[in-house]
Amino acid sequence: MSASQAREQTWRRLESQTWDVVIVGGGITGVGILHEATRRGLQAVLVEQGDFASGTSSRSSKLVHGGLRYLATGDLKLTWQSVRERERLLDELPGLVEPIGFLMASYEGDKLGKRMMRTGLRIYDFFGSGVPHKPLSAADLLMLAPRLRLERLSGGFWYRDAQTDDARLVLRVLFDAIASGGAALNYARVEELIDRAGQVGGVILRDRDADRVARVEARAVVNATGAWADRLRTQLDAKPVIRPLRGSHLLFPSWRFPVAQAVAFRDPKDQRPLFAYPWEGLTLLGTTDLDHERSLDEAPSISEVEARSMVEAARAAFPGLSLSVKDAVSTYAGVRPVIGTGKKDPSKESREHIIWNEKGLVTVTGGKLTTFREIAREAVDAFEPLMASSLRRKVAKRGRFPTPPTSVYWGALDAMERRRLAGRYGTWTPALVEAAREGELERIPETYFRWAELRHAARVERVEHLEDLLLRRVRVGLLLPDGGREHLERVRGICQDELGWDDGRWEREAERYLRAWETQHRPPNVSDTEKVIHAPRASAPRAVG
Numbered sequence: 001m002s003a004s005q006a007r008e009q010t011w012r013r014l015e016s017q018t019w020d021v022v023i024v025g026g027g028i029t030g031v032g033i034l035h036e037a038t039r040r041g042l043q044a045v046l047v048e049q050g051d052f053a054s055g056t057s058s059r060s061s062k063l064v065h066g067g068l069r070y071l072a073t074g075d076l077k078l079t080w081q082s083v084r085e086r087e088r089l090l091d092e093l094p095g096l097v098e099p100i101g102f103l104m105a106s107y108e109g110d111k112l113g114k115r116m117m118r119t120g121l122r123i124y125d126f127f128g129s130g131v132p133h134k135p136l137s138a139a140d141l142l143m144l145a146p147r148l149r150l151e152r153l154s155g156g157f158w159y160r161d162a163q164t165d166d167a168r169l170v171l172r173v174l175f176d177a178i179a180s181g182g183a184a185l186n187y188a189r190v191e192e193l194i195d196r197a198g199q200v201g202g203v204i205l206r207d208r209d210a211d212r213v214a215r216v217e218a219r220a221v222v223n224a225t226g227a228w229a230d231r232l233r234t235q236l237d238a239k240p241v242i243r244p245l246r247g248s249h250l251l252f253p254s255w256r257f258p259v260a261q262a263v264a265f266r267d268p269k270d271q272r273p274l275f276a277y278p279w280e281g282l283t284l285l286g287t288t289d290l291d292h293e294r295s296l297d298e299a300p301s302i303s304e305v306e307a308r309s310m311v312e313a314a315r316a317a318f319p320g321l322s323l324s325v326k327d328a329v330s331t332y333a334g335v336r337p338v339i340g341t342g343k344k345d346p347s348k349e350s351r352e353h354i355i356w357n358e359k360g361l362v363t364v365t366g367g368k369l370t371t372f373r374e375i376a377r378e379a380v381d382a383f384e385p386l387m388a389s390s391l392r393r394k395v396a397k398r399g400r401f402p403t404p405p406t407s408v409y410w411g412a413l414d415a416m417e418r419r420r421l422a423g424r425y426g427t428w429t430p431a432l433v434e435a436a437r438e439g440e441l442e443r444i445p446e447t448y449f450r451w452a453e454l455r456h457a458a459r460v461e462r463v464e465h466l467e468d469l470l471l472r473r474v475r476v477g478l479l480l481p482d483g484g485r486e487h488l489e490r491v492r493g494i495c496q497d498e499l500g501w502d503d504g505r506w507e508r509e510a511e512r513y514l515r516a517w518e519t520q521h522r523p524p525n526v527s528d529t530e531k532v533i534h535a536p537r538a539s540a541p542r543a544v545g
């Protein structure tokens with residue numbers, strides 16, 4: 001069945017039954033709950049106002065981590081849960097969740113001294129990383145990160161964490177849930193909650209592109225709308241509690257900002273932690289933590305001040321590189337839904353998730369990408385009592401992600417490439433490889449993604465717009481200069497084959513995509529005299545500085 005047929009079928013089913021649960025929000029929290037509810041045998045449908053993962057869950061720092069910094073704010077439980085989940089995800093999703101080494105440098109006079117770092121890392125080890133941290137001398141650190149500032153460097157530490165592709169993690173969980181019977185619709189916004197004798201009994205949904213409305217009845221309604229959570233809660237007269245905090249990132253060519261593993265460092269202006277790490281062949285620099293005062297109806301983007309401030313901090317930490325905002329290939333910003341307590345410093349607000357039941361609306365917000373399965377288990381536990389006991393299926397406390405069958409035809413792909421595809425597509429991997437046309441198992445130049453991934457995504461992954469394909473299914477929009485504009489003609493062929501777009505539709509989609517890229521991902525146009533070093537095109541990565 002094509003993606004558009006699947007969408008029509010789900011839309012028709014919406015009003016034809018009372019669902020056990022309707023989940024509002026298609027980020028990691030929502031898809032995690034869909035996955036868990038489906039595993040427990042419940043009839044569950046997820047609805048997302050934009051594209052799946054288009055909210056914060058494609059705009060994170062992409063770490064599956066214990067959150068060492070949360071120890072400093074006393075969130076021991078969060079760190080413990082996160083370390084445990086990180087280890088499980090590393091075990092179950094190799095190729096999608098991969099280990100990454102972190103270097104932490106310490107300088108004479110640092111507020112967070114070496115002793116505190118060591119204590120934090122010992123707690124981290126104790127929580128079960130399995131790979132103990134290592135103290136490093138200044139000479140060791142410089143060998144591992146030769147561009148680091150030398151002056152007053154007193155040594156540091158190495159420890160292990162993990163990284164992922166956040167949007168692909170959402171999609172992997174989503175399509176596994178769909179394969180086990182879950183239903184999901186993107187571009188469908190919940191406009192109203194249905195009142196059933198003083199309790200929430202469903203939602204009124206609007207299909208954003210076709211402009212049609214459905215009344216969806218459900219025994220439980222979950223509000224997994226992240227930073228938007230207060231919008232549904234306030235329909236029940238609940239007090240707003242979300243403090244939206246923006247975090248932004250810049251992506252640099254790795255030859256321009258070379259780091260072999262993650263390097264954590266502090267902004268000399270205010271001691272805020274930052275990091276730079278290799279991601280998908282580029283170097284990711286992040287992040288800020290600021291009150292987000294713009295409307296949530298606009299996609300967030302980095303401000304010029306944020307970009308300059310992070311680059312200045314990176315210049316202080318890696319002085320020989322003379323980095324400039326102008327060197328960045330792309331940027332992105334995400335909004336963290338934390339529960340505000342009015343603390344002056346946003347970084348001091350807790351990152352713990354919260355689950356409330358208000359008149360039958362179960363709101364799940366806060367938390368982290370890393371702990372999505374824990375959050376999902378708690379959320380389903382919170383609404384399961386609303387189900388008749390006959391609906392509940394006895395299942396193991398924890399599930400495991402399925403792996404692709406061993407008989408996949410892999411063509412000429414080597415072991416690392418197979419691991420990457422299997423981690424990202426799970427049981428859908430054979431379909432992806434089989435659908436590849438000649439030359440489509442080759443990489444899209446300057447990325448680790450393959451043309452075949454575009455074809456597979458367009459065919460079955462519910463792509464409605466070009467930006468869904470290039471920003472979230474396959475992340476070339478973030479990785480290539482100008483959002484990959486130079487490859488659009490080849491992408492057009494794939495979209496026209498798989499999505500049936502005629503020339504007019506293609507033109508409109510390309511224009512919409514390029515506009516979204518300009519407003520959300522183009523690095524700010526800083527008007528100063530910082531120098532830019534241009535790479536010779538198509539050269540092998542090399543260090544410059």
Ligand SMILES: Cc1cc2nc3c(=O)[nH]c(=O)nc-3n(C[C@H](O)[C@H](O)[C@H](O)COP(=O)(O)OP(=O)(O)OC[C@H]3O[C@@H](n4cnc5c(N)ncnc54)[C@H](O)[C@@H]3O)c2cc1C
Pocket residue numbers: 024025026027028029030047048049050051052053054055056057058059060061062063064065188189190191224225226227228245246247248287333334335336337364365366367368369370371
């Ligand atoms: C800058 C930054 C860096 C981060 N880094 C990390 C990290 O490295 N590791 C980590 O573990 N965590 C990290 N986090 C936290 C993590 O990204 C978030 O906790 C997580 O993505 C939140 O997921 P969510 O599903 O709750 O929200 P979202 O992903 O925002 O999903 C909510 C969805 O609800 C939809 N929605 C809203 N209203 C409606 C409606 N009326 N109808 C239908 N749909 C609706 C929205 O469109 C949105 O897609 C980071 C967060 C930020 C901001």
